[in-house]
Amino acid sequence: MALSVKLNVFEGPLDLLLHLIDKNKIDIYDIPIVEITDQYMEYLHSMEKEDLGIMSEFLVMAATLLDIKCKMLLPKEVNEEGEEEDPRAELVQKLLEYKMYKYMSYELRDRLGDAAGVYYRKQDLPEEVLQYTPPSDPQELLRGLTLERMSAIYQALIRRQENKIDPIRSKFGRIEKEEISLSDKLLEMKEYAKAHRKFSFRRLMENQHSKIQLIVTFLAILELMKMGHVHAEQEDLFDDIHVEVITDPDTWKNLTEFADE
Numbered sequence: 001m002a003l004s005v006k007l008n009v010f011e012g013p014l015d016l017l018l019h020l021i022d023k024n025k026i027d028i029y030d031i032p033i034v035e036i037t038d039q040y041m042e043y044l045h046s047m048e049k050e051d052l053g054i055m056s057e058f059l060v061m062a063a064t065l066l067d068i069k070c071k072m073l074l075p076k077e078v079n080e081e082g083e084e085e086d087p088r089a090e091l092v093q094k095l096l097e098y099k100m101y102k103y104m105s106y107e108l109r110d111r112l113g114d115a116a117g118v119y120y121r122k123q124d125l126p127e128e129v130l131q132y133t134p135p136s137d138p139q140e141l142l143r144g145l146t147l148e149r150m151s152a153i154y155q156a157l158i159r160r161q162e163n164k165i166d167p168i169r170s171k172f173g174r175i176e177k178e179e180i181s182l183s184d185k186l187l188e189m190k191e192y193a194k195a196h197r198k199f200s201f202r203r204l205m206e207n208q209h210s211k212i213q214l215i216v217t218f219l220a221i222l223e224l225m226k227m228g229h230v231h232a233e234q235e236d237l238f239d240d241i242h243v244e245v246i247t248d249p250d251t252w253k254n255l256t257e258f259a260d261e
Helices: 013-023 033-046 052-073 089-116 127-131 147-163 182-195 201-206 211-226 255-260
Strands: 198-200 230-233 242-245
Touching: 013 033, 013 052, 013 089, 033 052, 052 089, 182 211, 182 255, 198 201, 201 211, 201 242, 211 230
Parallel strands: none
Antiparallel strands: 198 242, 230 242
């Protein structure tokens, strides 16, 4: 006796495949493609006549299953990493994604049903109450306020404004285009390292008189650290960075060639 299955039970070919996998209690990561393909085709033949546009989706999946079935009979292909490729991998990935979205839709449907039974009472305060503001008592506002307290508030405001000033960029005058290369700055840092075997990174930056000087000096320090000539250390977050010269500056060679690379 032929099994009668209506097409509208399943929302698509992936839904039908998940039904077959759950029905047969199959591991989705190790699908017996021959068995599943036979059952899928059996369901397909037993379906009632439906719209050709809908049936085409199931027929495409049937062709895909038959293609995978054929590949499973052939020797397994090996990818560039030397691993054997599983012809079922792409299908398994699609099934997992479909299953995830399907369960998510169930969760959203349940939440929508719960939300349908929740009602909120709108705010209905009188307009006079909404517009009411209690009067301010100047004596109450100024209670406890002394000259000492006012001075402390004023000093706090001044410090807050001073903290907004960048200690480096605030010293810049008019910024003009300045031609300076990394090679020149590396040679300059070599002479600076001869006189300062350990120096403050912040102090070095403050001594630069333009934005381009700041940038190139910063790159020069990074290059010297990369070459192993200097070492930078910071004890705590936002503390000053101390740079220590590790090698003898007189032994620094090929700085120009290295920078040009």
